[in-house]
Amino acid sequence: MTLLDTRARTGRVARINPVAKLGASALIAIPLILTLDPVSAAVALALECALFAFAGLTWREFWVRTWPVWLAAPLTALTIALYGEASGHVYVEWFVVRVSEGSLALAAATFLRVLAIALPSVVLFVTVDPTDLADGLAQVVHLPARFVLGALAGLRMVGLFLDDWHALELARRARGVADRGRVRRFVGMAFALLVLSIRRGSKLATAMEARGFGAPVRRTWARPSRFGAPEWGLLLIGAAISGLAVAAAVAAGTWNFILGPS
Incomplete structure (x- = not known):
């Protein structure tokens, strides 16, 4: 867990x-x-900002976490403005590009819509710990324990994938095989990472099975997941x-x- 993650989990x-x-x-x-x-x-966006x-x-953490959304929203709006359904007065028309009054209105609506949908999801899930989410899905939503624990184990491996990729890159560079051919290098490293991931997944599945994670009995949980007044208030x-x-x-x-019907 990074320092940024630690700070993000101190709010209400x-x-x-x-x-x-x-x-x-x-x-x-x-x-x-x-x-x-x-x-x-x-x-919706104005209410969410409040x-x-x-x-x-913090403001820095907010921008660091949400910059992909701020990048995707105008790009999506630009696509709608240039290639969206034309209506009303046409301002620019060239080949397949047609900028009209209607396409600009749709672009503005799309821009706000992307922000209003994506920003609260990103901000809320910055404060989510994968283990807490797994506990909630199993105990509150009552999803199958095997599915929840398998997804949690896979999510926990994402950080290891990044470490493995970095280690493979350093190892290839130390052997002198990473100087030329970026495409060939990427394919080789991706295949090596795939093999390593399959081996690790098999070992993890065996270890979890040996510890009784797949037993067909009622499962107990080390940490109870509570759903009370704060949760209902957020909903x-x-x-x-x-x-x-x-x-x-x-x-x-x-x-x-x-x-609805057009």
Whole structure:
């Protein structure tokens, strides 16, 4: 765990059950997925920004964690603006590119929509520990223990993959086989990492089976996963954000149910 991760888990949101964070993210995202309009996304984004202060992230940590979202949102909007469905006055038209009043409106709505959906998910899950999430999924949601523990073990191996890749790179460089042919080097290292991962996975599966992780009996858990008032409060906040965003869009007459008949 890095220092950045340690700081991120000191806020109020960090103590809330990860299942509630997953549920709150879903409550915010589902209504925004069903519509494509700037009002609902803008209202949701404004309400979310007011709550980010309680996540326990400094401004630097916030930008470090969310910069891919800020990069993806304008790129997505640019694609819609250039190649989206044209309507209204056409400003630019060249080959397959057609920038119109309608495509610009869709681009603005898409930009806000991406931010409103992605930012709360990223900020909430920065404070999630994989073990706590596995405990919550098994004890609160009652997912199968074998599935949860297998996914947790696989997630814990992600950090080892990065260390293995770095070690393979240093080993090849020490042997003098990493100076030329970047594509060939990448393919060779990827195959070596695949073989190493299969071997490690087999050993891990055997070790977990020997310790009774696959036993067909009722499983006990070392750490109880509780779901109380703070968790219900976070879910209520997520539902309130969605409700206010939808109500604002309907009141403004911009609600656009994208799954409805055209």
